[in-house]
Amino acid sequence: MLNPAQLQAVRMPGHCLVTACPGSGKTKLLEHRAAFLLEPPANKVLAVTFTSESAQELEHRIRQQAPNARNRLMTGTFHALAKKQLQNARKRVQLINAMRQNDLLRRAYRDTIDADAGISFEDARAFVEAMKATVDPHLPDRRSNPKFDMFLRYEELLEQTGSSDFADLLLKAVRGMRDGTVAPFRTPFMLVDEFQDTDKVQLAWIAEHVNLLGTKVTVVGDDDQSIYEWRHAMGFVGFEDFRRLTDAPHVSLDTTYRCAREIMEPASLLIAHNEERVVKSLTTANTTRGSTAVKPCADKEEEWLAIATAIASSGSPGDWAVLARTNAQLEALEQYIAGRVPTIRSGGTKFWELRGPSVYLAICGGLTTGNMADLDQVLVRAGVGESQLEALHEECQSRQPGAVHRFIHGAKKGSTKEPIERLRILMRQWSGMIAGTEINLALHGIANYIKTNIKLYDKERRADEVAKDESRLDSCAAALSRLRGPLIQRVRAVLQEEREEGGAARLLTFHSSKGLEFPNVWIMGCEEGVIPSTNSPIEEERRLFYVGMTRAKLNLTISYVVDEKAPPTRFISEAGLK
Incomplete structure (x- = not known):
């Protein structure tokens, strides 16, 4: 009907x-x-x-x-x-992929932009994209805008190779129709x-x-x-x-069949603050009683704990979505919530796929499955060469079951300062701890080993980046320590290979939540400067928050950390909420 x-x-x-x-x-x-x-x-x-x-x-x-x-x-x-x-x-269409496009843009940047011009590659690229987002772009004075030279050089490089980028498809079609x-x-x-x-x-x-x-x-x-x-x-x-x-x-x-009145009314009040919009009278056909709550928190950890508790106590994690303005916010939550409730991260790199956590899980995998292949990425980043690795696999008969057991109980070969021997000794210790009652001690030991012995990245890392890498490793140990049972069961739990019947909560940015809906939505990190972001127009940010609110069918929670320097987002009061 x-x-x-x-x-x-x-x-x-x-x-x-x-x-x-x-x-x-x-x-x-x-x-x-x-x-x-x-x-x-x-x-x-x-x-x-x-x-x-x-x-x-x-x-x-x-x-x-x-x-x-x-x-x-x-x-x-x-x-x-x-x-x-x-x-x-019958026009030639030879599309370049994103990697090739980036190469050509960087070449055009190097060819035209002086190093002392104070123009970043990102700014210059944004200018090129803006030029290609209109059929008849305004052409600036080349003397006053060197980024225009980069645009011309990029187009020249495309012409030389007979290639087109994605934007060219529509531009050429429109100009061809004209x-x-x-x-x-x-x-x-x-x-x-x-x-x-x-x-x-x-x-x-x-x-x-x-x-x-x-x-x-x-x-x-x-x-x-x-x-x-x-x-x-x-x-x-x-x-x-x-x-x-x-x-x-x-x-x-103007009638939603999704959101309860308790959600649609504040969302409608919020979006009405935008001046550039088609005027509408928003209402709902959903007669189920819903709720909207605003939750102040003393600090981030209290906010994360409140989210984890709400999802876990509901008994249906799959009915929940947690929304945030940035992927960095979701990563921090994901680190904290791991092992407490099952989650699925949509958009961005999942926590356990990041370099440090991935190496951490590789060691855990070697200890639990006995598969030597799990240790390859660990040993390579510890400084072991290909020939040494091949010899080690041959020695341990890596294709046969029990390879890791043969590795850790093998005869000592070389100094304990050597990467292979150091890992052999430590894994022997960790294996004993895991078999006994000291599994959590082993988990923290793995984190410390990676911090001091593994080069996660080829390039040198800044001090703040190193601190973040180490914090992630501590989070790995903490997440697995919170769980109970054998290590293999704990690893499966954080990887969500054994999900509860209720499914898993979704962790989403506002942008990646578009088009989705959930019975329960929690919007976290709602402080001024975060949402609205200072890097985006206020009406765009208000629309983003409106999208987040209207993902909820029945229950919506909006949380923020109490901080004198960063008050709660203005969008809370604009929505008539307290």
Whole structure:
């Protein structure tokens, strides 16, 4: 069943601009709109998304609603469709990957930017990306902006190799449609999902289909969830530009089926503080009673403990998500929470995959599985060469079970200062501790061994980086020490190979939480300077916090550390919370 607003958008003749609040049935609308447009047997529909996964999912759902669509339906991302256009026009498309692009950008930087110019590579790269985020960029004076020389040099290097970067696909398609060398897709109807994320080039691509063929376009998105301004997403401005381009009527899907009233009301109050937005009257159809709580904490450890306790006491870790502004915040939480509740880290490098924790687990693996291959990365970083390693594997018969036992109980060969002999002696000691009652002593001993004997990185590390590496190793020992049972069982627990039936809590940044929903959401680290970040426009940060709040279906907790230097985020009071 469609609600009245959804039905209005589905049956709208011509162009249509749809704003859809979180959990309002956006995808359901798109599939029914496509099916409605495909009812006349001569009609065709082109559906555009931002990821290939969402394109495949949308196509599947549309074909369920319109089984007779056959080849009258086409779906794809902006870039995949632009590539198809260029290939149809017999234009050469030789895409470079991200690594090759970075190499060319660095070469262009070295060729054009003086070392004493005070321009970082990151700033220069951002300038190049901004130049390629619009079809008709403003060209600065080369004398006043040396970054423009880098842009020209980068384009020259691409031209020399006959290559294109990802941005070139759309730029060349738009410019080709304008000069008649590239044909637009001959479709009377177009659907665009997540429209708030479109940039100027993508909007220009849509506009060419409108201007050249009279294609009727339906765009669906939420300007309040536009959180990629740093990637040149237009957000509210894009909706206004589309309205001017097409004079499309506006339909607002302002009823969420996700969030309880206790969550939607403060979220609505918060986002209303943004001035550049499409005005909406947000409400909810979720009648289940929910809750929103604000929790001040004395310090970070108290905050982490409160999170772990709430998740563990619920009995259903899989119903939880913990959101933070940065991956660094999540890493710190992950270190503390390891072994207390099962978690899944989404986005960023997981704690146990970091260099120090990975080496730590390798030693634990050798002690528990008896597999010598686990010790390779340990010995190599301790200074053992390839020939020594090969000889050791032959001596220990590494392909046969019990190789580590043969290693640690083998005859002494050389000085105890030698890396192999030192590890042999220590592993013999740790093995005895683990077999007895001193397993936690062994766990801390492993951390100390890595600190003093293992070179985790080839490059020299700053003092603060070394301190962080050592803190991670201490966290490894602490996490495993908190658990009970044999070492192999503890390792499996922190790696979540043995998860409880309730699943695992998700650890997410605000950005990576987009599009997801959970019964319970905890937003941590809500201090001024963290959220909103000082490196991002305030309205973008407010949208980010709004996205975080609206991931919660029933229960939302917002926590911060009490600190005179960093008060709680202003977003708490703006949402009418205390």
